[in-house]
Amino acid sequence: MGIQIFLLLEEKKSIQFSMSLLCALLISFHIYSIYKPYTQVSTIDVGQGDCSLIRLPFNQGNYLIDTGGNREYDIASHNVIPFLKSQGVPCIDRVYISHHDYDHYGALDSLKKKYKVKRVVDTYQKEEKNKLITIKMLKSDVIYPSTNENSLVMLVTTGGYNYLFTGDIPSNVEEDLYKKYGEIDVDVLKVAHHGSGYSSSVTFFQMVHPRIAMIGVGEHNLYGHPAHIVIKRLEERKIKILRTDLDGSFSIITYLGEHLIYRY
Secondary structure (H helix, E strand, O other), X not given: OHHHHHHHHHHHHHHHHHHHXXXXXXXXXXXXXXXXXXXXXXXXXXXXXXXXXXEOHHHOOEEEEOOOOOOOOOHHHHHHHHHHHHOOOOOEOEEEOOOOOHHHHOOHHHHHHHOOEOOXXXXXXXXXXXXXXXXXXXXXXXXXXXXXXXXXXXXEEEOOEEEEEOOOOOHHHHHHHHHHHOOEOOOEEEOHHHHOOOOOOOOHHHHEOOOEEEEOOOOOOOOOOOOHHHHHHHHHOOOEEEEHHHHOOEEEEEEOOEEEEEEO
């Protein structure tokens, strides 16, 4: 009888220990999902549109550049918010809207209703900087008539990498930026206008020499994006191409000077 009681007590202790260990692991995973120690720059698959997440280590800042948008369904509920939650992002500190084409900003209203967004930026500002990130907007001295030409162009430095986000700028704007700024150190390029043949000119690649190109583009889209000539220019320069129509959402993770590409 005594042995049976002893065995029952030991079994109870074992169950309690297992439950405590499980709880500890769940809490640890939850904390880790929020306070990740690395820098993460993600392109979220929103179909034919742009949406990028910049996540600073230890939850020091979360930024979106564009939100995507589709008039047929709610991109925020179906694509953006599920990705944010899967990454443990508690809120968005900034949403930058490169320009007001629907495929870049259309999901913003829905996102703001369903997720905490602290601030929206859709106009030029010279620079935002803290110890973990610098966001510098590049702007030529030319006045342009079209929305695409007036896209915010953002040079983001974080995690030891330089990222250039180009909105939908066409080649004439690329050339004007080159005239003003000359060559710029860029590790990762968000390819302009979903890989349109009217962007990503040869002149532009004299300005930037990225190692990685990110393209937000819908599968079998009606525009023929990305254009064959753009893909050819990237391949000729041995630039690694990541595109949402083939890769889905993906992240570039940088930690201690190393980078890792992760596809979801």
